[in-house]
Amino acid sequence: MEIDLSRPILERNDTLAAANRVRLAATGTFALDVLASPGAGKTTTILATLAFLGDRFRVAVIEGDIASRVDAEKVKASGIMAVQINTGGACHLEADMVSRALDALPLEELDLVVLENVGNLVCPIEFDLGQSARIVIASVPEGDDKPLKYPSIFAIADAVLLNKVDAAPVFDFDETAFTQGVRNLNGAAPIFRVSAKTGEGIGEWAEWLAERVKAVRAASL
């Protein structure tokens, strides 16, 4: 006999995610789920984005990692409120982890909460966190074939960031193939070319985000 436990686990997660969503809507807080491979530049991109947005929004970051507090420490060093979640082996954030992290934040004073998920292009897909939007950060050194190999995550993205474009001269990266790969899976998501390191393209992406954060804040007033 085989018992499929994935359904009850996901149903429970969906219930908790819905509760997070209600809670965030009530305080007019936008939650951005950030998905990527390990080392694609999630933390650096988040910090560059928040630096660009400056004091336009009141912000916190929830850091998801298997282990360590490295990322939360980096975020705090930039003067931004941060909560670290260690998943203890789990390859993705879950709604109840996020719920407990939200407990630690003054939500009614926040416009934007960034959820940096565990570095993984597979596991987080089925776990709704109650986020307002999901982005996938791909990076040039990873190669242009990632949409072919990890299609689901590109299919569900509300926006795709192609990071480390400053390193393109060093790598054989076919940007047309990458863009076409994303487009075959997802006709709607904008694709932003960025370098979190040099700041290239961060403004355009950050303004896209800012529009959505403002809309959620306005809806709650």
Place this chain on the structure above:
Amino acid sequence: MEIDLSRPILERNDTLAAANRVRLAATGTFALDVLASPGAGKTTTILATLAFLGDRFRVAVIEGDIASRVDAEKVKASGIMAVQINTGGACHLEADMVSRALDALPLEELDLVVLENVGNLVCPIEFDLGQSARIVIASVPEGDDKPLKYPSIFAIADAVLLNKVDAAPVFDFDETAFTQGVRNLNGAAPIFRVSAKTGEGIGEWAEWLAERVKAVRAASL
């Protein structure tokens, strides 16, 4: 009520892995499990390694991916026997997938089977495949903090390859921190600095592998 199904799933996997191991030992075939993030350069490193080894061994590659046949096609284009496994969403290879892939190979004629696992630093850890050795490929663009964030996979590695060292000038990568991070988790695994692109360091790593492949072949004669 919660039922923990992870134990029976892993026990069943361990049984099938043990069967793979017996089967590989009988034919004197060394099985190398290759673990890495998406885009760390698994396929390129495998091809560079096999090119260096030339006709010293009879070789096949089993490619594990969520979707697509991209990697198997690349391997076949190099004149090397390849079998593609599509995991259909699963974030790691499992022993029964490998068992079926081995069915498709003339094992008694092979010295070395390379198992390219799904790009993931978390999920494959608990799934024994019956491999003779496991390596982790990290790459410079991913950053030097990967051992801190994904400790388990570095702890179980028989060897660690640091790939894309040719790109080091473009990235802020603290190699001492990376090496120390690996050493804190794993005192035994050699760390090879390689560039699959330029060939740097591939020889030293390939000779390490060749020693082990020869030992397994010799033991079966």
